[in-house]
Amino acid sequence: MIGTPFSATAKRVMLLGAGELGKEVVIELQRFGIEVIAVDRYENAPAMQVADRAYVVQMTEAEALREVIAKENPHIVVPEVEAIATDVLLEVEAQGKQVVPSAKAVHITMNRAAIRKLAAEALSLATSPFKVVESWQQCLQALETIGYPCVIKPVMSSSGKGQSIVRSESELKAAWDYALSGGRTAADVIIVEGFIDFDFEITLLTVSHRDGISFCPPIGHRQEEGDYRESWQPQALTETVERKAQQLAKSIVTELGGYGLFGVELFIKGDEVYFNEVSPRPHDTGMVTLISQNLSEFSLHVRALLGLPIAEITLKQPSASAALLVEGESSQVVFSHLDQALAVPESDLKLFGKPGVSGRRRMGVALAQGANIEEACERACLVRDRVNVIL
Numbered sequence: 001m002i003g004t005p006f007s008a009t010a011k012r013v014m015l016l017g018a019g020e021l022g023k024e025v026v027i028e029l030q031r032f033g034i035e036v037i038a039v040d041r042y043e044n045a046p047a048m049q050v051a052d053r054a055y056v057v058q059m060t061e062a063e064a065l066r067e068v069i070a071k072e073n074p075h076i077v078v079p080e081v082e083a084i085a086t087d088v089l090l091e092v093e094a095q096g097k098q099v100v101p102s103a104k105a106v107h108i109t110m111n112r113a114a115i116r117k118l119a120a121e122a123l124s125l126a127t128s129p130f131k132v133v134e135s136w137q138q139c140l141q142a143l144e145t146i147g148y149p150c151v152i153k154p155v156m157s158s159s160g161k162g163q164s165i166v167r168s169e170s171e172l173k174a175a176w177d178y179a180l181s182g183g184r185t186a187a188d189v190i191i192v193e194g195f196i197d198f199d200f201e202i203t204l205l206t207v208s209h210r211d212g213i214s215f216c217p218p219i220g221h222r223q224e225e226g227d228y229r230e231s232w233q234p235q236a237l238t239e240t241v242e243r244k245a246q247q248l249a250k251s252i253v254t255e256l257g258g259y260g261l262f263g264v265e266l267f268i269k270g271d272e273v274y275f276n277e278v279s280p281r282p283h284d285t286g287m288v289t290l291i292s293q294n295l296s297e298f299s300l301h302v303r304a305l306l307g308l309p310i311a312e313i314t315l316k317q318p319s320a321s322a323a324l325l326v327e328g329e330s331s332q333v334v335f336s337h338l339d340q341a342l343a344v345p346e347s348d349l350k351l352f353g354k355p356g357v358s359g360r361r362r363m364g365v366a367l368a369q370g371a372n373i374e375e376a377c378e379r380a381c382l383v384r385d386r387v388n389v390i391l
């Protein structure tokens, strides 16, 4: 049942995190007549621009988060970023509110050590070898078994922050210091992972909804310096790999619990499928679904969290996305040459409306369909490259 917004029957949903992925979630919620409240750390965040009300709150501060939830009293709380005081989500869920997909899923997935332990130890899923370490001494010890090359990451970070590939001992100290400085919290817990020399990596968007679990066709992607650059769909998989990938995704999503869409990140090498990490929410590489599928990942997330059915997920055509990254300093970015960009056949462009850039920031995404993924990728990249950015 869904009532009338701004009335006694309104269904209210609060988004914690109001970036570009949240913006699309808000739009899909609005299409069902939901009253939406967006919260983020800064003003004029993308999802705030389309929500009914917005609040600027430090979501890592438990008391501030408790206050805004108490004030708005939403029926459903949808975390859209990792940096949230997840203890508050556990409290809120215990009080009877729906946390999407579940407070446990959000709490565990924000911590690489916790999700890896669940995947590798409790569920026996294949992952890269790893050790969680809390001192330089322990790090050196971990390397004795893991060896080089390895990947060093803070247990709480995203978008590649604090993360480096270490090829030899001479690079280890710098990577260690970088990991310590790049974590979200002061706690210096670091994960050391064996490097998987994968053939390719995929995101398997997996929806847990009232009638069961559904999968989107696999999405391939290319990462560079902690950011995804291009993604495409479908990424071809052998039957064996597809079956393994779906089984793995199903077991982790079922264990995490709750209704919603999850982005399951997997490394594929030959017939082997390794679990990397999972987002309990739409995934950045999944923006390609804005053009590729009958229901985008955002629409699937919203259907699942509202307890609505998902009859079928169909791929319309091979498609691709290319992230529009902007580098520099500005609070009045202008995008031009849009006529030339959008002259590319079967293409689209989303500009997120972010209030500023300081360093490198994803400000938009180019989308395209094609006869095959090569053509789709070429077109999406062409759209992105034709956009002229004035800082």
Ligand SMILES: Nc1ncnc2c1ncn2[C@@H]1O[C@H](COP(=O)(O)OP(=O)(O)O)[C@@H](O)[C@H]1O
Pocket: 128, 151, 157, 158, 159, 160, 161, 163, 193, 194, 195, 196, 197, 198, 201, 223, 226, 265, 276, 277
């Ligand atoms: N153990 C690993 N072996 C090989 N590549 C890795 C490994 N860990 C991370 N990567 C590469 O770095 C990217 C980002 O790492 P990830 O753990 O997903 O961090 P983030 O939370 O920043 O997305 C991955 O998508 C993959 O390309």
Ligand SMILES: [Mg+2]
Pocket: 265, 277
């Ligand atoms: Mg990742």
